[in-house]
Amino acid sequence: MDCKFSAFEEDESEGKDQLFIFEWVEVLSGVPQGSVLGPLLFLLFVNDLPDWISSNIRMFADDTKIWCIIKEIDDGLMLQSDLDCLVKWSDKWLLKFNTEKCKVMHLGHKLNTQYYMKEEGAILTLATTEEERDFGLISSSSSRVYLPSEKHTCAHQM
Numbered sequence: 001m002d003c004k005f006s007a008f009e010e011d012e013s014e015g016k017d018q019l020f021i022f023e024w025v026e027v028l029s030g031v032p033q034g035s036v037l038g039p040l041l042f043l044l045f046v047n048d049l050p051d052w053i054s055s056n057i058r059m060f061a062d063d064t065k066i067w068c069i070i071k072e073i074d075d076g077l078m079l080q081s082d083l084d085c086l087v088k089w090s091d092k093w094l095l096k097f098n099t100e101k102c103k104v105m106h107l108g109h110k111l112n113t114q115y116y117m118k119e120e121g122a123i124l125t126l127a128t129t130e131e132e133r134d135f136g137l138i139s140s141s142s143s144r145v146y147l148p149s150e151k152h153t154c155a156h157q158m
Contacts (some may be wrong), residue, residue, distance in 0.1 A: 045093070052089045053082035065134075076113040083126075087118050103129040105141050 042062065050057045055068040070076050090096050099119050104126045115126045130141045
């Protein structure tokens, strides 16, 4: 569909009119941004994601977290397999994960595990983090959860 939409806006600082031209482009994936139905359509779009993996999963809006208990090497391999399945899901539905925001937090286990995701043929090592902010709380790899304002206080109590 080829459509153009023009709009004029008066530039108050210089008293001139500015012309903005918007063009329609074909969208190959995702849902409309800034719409009332966008969030609902997105939830319907990603609804089958938990069916692709065996690890625990929690999803909120466009945020997805998976986890499992790692007692032995095979548990880590299962988690890696689930990450591979997530990549296959994203390839199928053309909805890519932002691998720069994909992180690993180790809670308690001492196994030397490293996890990867494929992106456009490249294998990227996921960064390890000691803290992660979620819903206004900070979770740490030491299994502590606190408010950001308590971080300074908590550091001095250790």
